[in-house]
Each structure stands twice: as structure tokens, then as C-alpha cells.
Amino acid sequence: MPFDKKLIQIVRKLKIALPSITGKPTNALRTDTRYRIVVHIPGRTFRSFSEPINFEFTAPTWILGRDMAIHRALGHLREEYKAELNASDLAMISCRARNEDIVRTVDDDSILSYVQDLETHVRNLEVQSRRISKVFRRLIFRELKLEDKARDDFNEHEEEVKDFLERIEELKIYVAVMEEKMDLGEVLFPSGDD
Structure with missing residues (x-):
């Protein structure tokens, strides 16, 4: 998963439990299944007390929602505990190959791996948004087409209803005329008439 190393590194440094991420399909449309992602970041119960962080959002797929949840959890943790997290590893940058793939030059917990994970995540979001726009x-x-057919x-x-109403x-009128003739005593059906 993108950002998993960075999340584990920050959680260990802060000495809190890993965030829990759950997702449930919303089934807004029969063909389009979206997920309601719920994230719970536990707070610190010892040393300096901190409140737990809870948030939720809707994502088009479970995998994309999970990746977005991890990314947002990192943002919340960095914002909440910014005084305790040092920014000593912010000096490196990432690079790309000729075919626009991300080149992984360092495999450690430096900012380079975080930026590369972020770029991978952004690229996945772009691909996913293109797919979703095509489906949309x-x-x-x-x-x-269905609206035109319904219209x-x-x-x-x-037109059929108008024809039925006219016939009714x-x-x-025919029944009223016949009742009037019966009231006047006329024979409606002579003996030889079928």
C-alpha cells in the first residue's frame, strides 16, 4: 500500500496504535458501487493525552478508498502531532524515467520514498478518475436514452388514453339515448332485429 512505511514509522515514533480503516458499500446505483470509508485514529492515553481522530468519506472503490484513508490519516497525524515530528528528512526529491514511471532510488524511510509513494498514489487517482469519468x-x-424512451x-x-376517453x-351518450328511448316506451330491439 502507498504510504504504509511512512504511517508505521510515524505511529511508532508517536507511540500510538495503528489507525483502523473500514469500508462498506453504499450501492447508490446498481451499476456503480461506492464505498463509505470510516477511519479511526486512536489517541494517546499516556504521557501527553490526545483525543482520537475520526473521519469518514466516500470513495469509488475499496482499494482507492483505503489508499486515500491512509493518506488522509498521515495528514491528520502530521497536523495533530507536528510539534513531536521532526522535519529532518525533507531534503531529497524523486525522479521519473523517460516513460514517466517513478524511479525508486532509495528504499528506506526517507522523504524520497514518501514522495514516490505520493506520486504513485496521484497517478493511481488520475487513472481511476479517468475510468470513473468514462463510466459516468x-x-x-x-x-x-431512457428519458427519451420514457417520453x-x-x-x-x-394518445391511447385519449382514444379510450372519447370512446367512453x-x-x-349512446347509453343515455337508449335509456331515454326505453323511458318513452319505444321498442329498442324489434323481433326480427339481431
């Missing part, structure tokens, strides 16, 4: 465009197009069906059935009015 397809869903919008399908929704427009056409409504117009078609509206004609039958009501």
Missing part, C-alpha cells in the same frame, strides 16, 4: 459518461448517455412511451400511451364518452 456512459451512465449519463444511458440515462438520456416517447408516455406520448404513445397518452360516446358510449355514455
Whole structure:
């Protein structure tokens, strides 16, 4: 996972428990399953007391949500405990190859590995957002087609309903005329009439 080394390093340094990350599908649409991600960062109960941090958000997939949760947890930890975390490893930067892949030059807990993880995460987010936008465009197009079909069906059935209402009015008039003739004593069906 991106940022896992950095998260473990910060948690060990702060002497707190690892954050817990849980996700549950929301099923907003039948074809689009999103996840509600809940993160709990326990506080410190000894030495200097600190409150636990809880936050939640919605992500398009579980993997992406988990990576985003770890990234946000790092941000919350750095903000909450900034006085205790030193910034001595902020001197290195990352580099990319000709094909735009990230070159991993150092495999330790320096800022370089953190920046490279961050760049990998950003690239994954870009790819995921492109995929989601394609799906979203397809869903919008399908929704427009379904709206047009529903409108056409409504117009078609509206004509049928008007025809039925006209026929009902004609039958009501016919029944009223027949009742009037019966009241006057006319023979409605002569003996030879089918």
C-alpha cells in the first residue's frame, strides 16, 4: 500500500496504535458501487493525552478508498502531532524515467520514498478518475436514452388514453339515448332485429 512505511514509522515514533480503516458499500446505483470509508485514529492515553481522530468519506472503490484513508490519516497525524515530528528528512526529491514511471532510488524511510509513494498514489487517482469519468459518461448517455424512451412511451400511451376517453364518452351518450328511448316506451330491439 502507498504510504504504509511512512504511517508505521510515524505511529511508532508517536507511540500510538495503528489507525483502523473500514469500508462498506453504499450501492447508490446498481451499476456503480461506492464505498463509505470510516477511519479511526486512536489517541494517546499516556504521557501527553490526545483525543482520537475520526473521519469518514466516500470513495469509488475499496482499494482507492483505503489508499486515500491512509493518506488522509498521515495528514491528520502530521497536523495533530507536528510539534513531536521532526522535519529532518525533507531534503531529497524523486525522479521519473523517460516513460514517466517513478524511479525508486532509495528504499528506506526517507522523504524520497514518501514522495514516490505520493506520486504513485496521484497517478493511481488520475487513472481511476479517468475510468470513473468514462463510466459516468456512459451512465449519463444511458440515462438520456431512457428519458427519451420514457417520453416517447408516455406520448404513445397518452394518445391511447385519449382514444379510450372519447370512446367512453360516446358510449355514455349512446347509453343515455337508449335509456331515454326505453323511458318513452319505444321498442329498442324489434323481433326480427339481431
